[in-house]
Amino acid sequence: MIGSPETTLPRWVPDGARRYLAHTEAGVTIRDLARAAGCHASTVMRQIRRQELRRDDPLVDGAFSTLARTHFKKDRIVQYPDDTIQSLTDAERIHREARRVLRRLCETGAVLAVAKDMEKAVVVRETKGGDSTRTAVVDVAVAQVMALNDWICCTNSGRVSRYHITAGGRVMLSRLLAHHENRMRLQREHGTAGAQKAQLASSDHWGERDVDDPETGKRRRLRYNMAESPLTALARRKDRDGQPFLNDAMVRAGERLREDFELAQMGPRVTQNWERFLTGGGRGSFAPDSGIGVGPSAARARVAMALTFLGPGLSDVALRCCCYLDGLENAEKRMGWSARSGKIVLRIALQRLADHYGGQCERSRMIS
Template identity: 55%
Template sequence: MGTQCPNQSVPAWLPQAARLYLAHTEAGVSLRELARIEGCHPSTVMRQVRRVETRRDDPLIDDALTRLGGRAGASAPKKESPQMSPTTRPLPPAADEPAIDREALRLLRRLNEPGAFMAVARDMEKAAILRESADGQTTRTAVVDRSVAEAFALKDWIACRTRGRVTIYDISSAGRAAFKRLQAEEAERRDGFAEAQSPFAAQHRDWEVQKNARAERIRFNRAESPLAILARRKEKDGHPFLSHDLVAAGERLREDFEVAQLGPRVAQNWDRFLTGGDRGSFFGADGASGGSAAARDRVAAALRELGPGLGDVALRCCCFLEGLEQAEQRMGWSARSGKIVLRIALQRLKRHYETLGDRSGLIG
């Protein structure tokens, strides 16, 4: 039975330990009373409350508990935090469960990539997921609402690595397990099941199978995209096969593509952008829109700019995460030609984004 703070409707996603902490510190419910409600020993409740209290030096957790505690209308004193000041900025509303569910799979997938981490600035309402390559170059791969990042921290999906004006977080073992579980649930829903049949068994597996626009099954490494693999390969002169700016252009397309899937029109017909398809107007006559309409427009414009062939390989490798060998076979290309075509596509894609400039729509 979950504990609810008096006069407070706490979010359904809030972990049990945080619920107990707020009930005790904000609503004034004694540890013995909480233990009676939960049907456990008071020492069990005390350990959970103390564990949450010791984590308040994490700025995300401190902000989240401050906001959730304020909703109770209580004025109990809180542990002083070095991140707080007399002129603390107004806090945005707490994330709701649909927002977390909508973003969790996309963001955890990004955090699970090699070299990925989340950076949270003290006075910013957005956090960024960055990925550092072997040569020290850093690429931004996603933008996160601060309230969603706070929920990730409370759920133990991310762990604080370093603190300061910019705090760095890494995905935790619990976050990796949640990522695999969410993947399994998504796959089961996509295959026609109402819910995942064995999500907790699937969280220990390493591979993902998905279908592209033509219902072709693609199996790929959950932690790496084809671009990340190619970026590690070296030319004869020792330079990487894909430069940092080309990888960034491909990741920019992938970010828009992932955001485009979050709107009301989830089942996008990207098949029209493959060779032989209609590359005209992306939307129908109704001009349907939604929260992801701008992202869909940006993906459509980029693929039209690339044209047949280049657009195909960019869509397959950057967005569907299809391997180069598989893409070559499906498109009837000779072996080892795909990486050359992909590099040309990324060069044109980079030029396309440079031409857009500030009109690209992404947050810097």
């Protein structure tokens, strides 16, 4: 489907929404969509039906309508305001606004209120006395993006619809805050100009990669935010010989550990006690299939095996920087290390991690 209208959509549009628009606006058949996605036609059909049902949500319906006319109509640029188009394509603005609004929605009693035919939505928080306080204002176009990505959900639809933050919205907020923290760290280390240059080196923070799913043995598409991990900044640095501070094998090893870690957190309960792997945590008492979490047991076992292989110290920095996305300065402070020593230890940990994954059979590899 290279060159189809689906491929011109912004990267933040979820896969299900992409297929829904490609089917309803561009006329792509369900079988063609399933063939391109590498899945069964019934799977795509369920995704399309779910998106159709979601159009009862005013923000989701507005997002679909705007995307349809700005990316699937021949006269899309002439008839519709540039501000609306800019709001739905500027990823940097969306992330900045989402970080601000989602943080406010995490407050007790906070809701996002959207009225019909209004260009702005407001975050309102109820006080103990029964009064309401307005804590944030956001463009409806940005609120539509958040609703389409399931970061917020409608709990009361009407003349004034009310939205609450979802579990997915809380996860996204954590990722946005980690990205912002890493950006501030780049500014402290390289200055404003150096930080902007580092950001331009990876202007598109979202990357995609085909990986082998060890559970099914089939190929699937992995989408991830390259700007979140501290490995991104280190991979751009050079050592004394002018070589990259982290080679490709080290970066892939860190990304694989992170993917396994995220897969292990899937399920209704996401409080897996990985802190047991940190220094002084009693590693010997941990069992990946002990029932502490309900994530995929294979992913938990792979993370446990990798961290056990690294051992104390190395597993600490790998877990914090690759999985928890802690910056190096924060990791050094938490572990009581001297300044600028964390990157050396992390490099050793990633080298051992690459050796660990390199010795496994081809089928067990997550990153190809």
